[in-house]
Amino acid sequence: MKPRAKKGFTLVELMVVAVIVAILAAVAIPLMTGNKRRAMATEAEAALGSVRTALRAMYAETKAYNKTPNGDTLSAGQYCYQIPGVSPEDLQGKYFVSNDYTIVSISANAYQIRATGSQGDAAGIQITLDQDGNWNRQGL
DSSP states (O other), X not given: OOOOOOOSOOHHHHHHHHHHHHHHHHHHHHHHHHHHHHHHHHHHHHHHHHHXXXXXXXXXXXXXXXXXXXSOBOOTTOBGGGSTTOOHHHHOOXXXXXXXXXXXXXXXXXXXEEEEOOSGGGTTOEEEEETTOOEEEEOO
């Protein structure tokens, strides 16, 4: 008669699997955290793209980025929702709120707009866009 083989895993086999899982987790968790901040920044980039579209439409009508169709002048430091065609609701998101979007600089031929995360996990993220489509991302 043959002895019956025991079924199951040994303690050493279980410990090896636990160590492998721990190593994978130690590598993956920091990568996932960085991806989360980049995903948050995507929200800001989409909103800045909408602001850029409004500025381009205004430029097509007035031949200046800083002149609105009704004759008002835009200046640095204003919120982006003060641009005609952009409302605070357009800029309200899960991670960035409407007051996070500002005009950094603006003239007849150039502008720079910025989203600065002010709350929660988005705090410290800063995305800047200029009239040439150049992006500057910080805090990711």
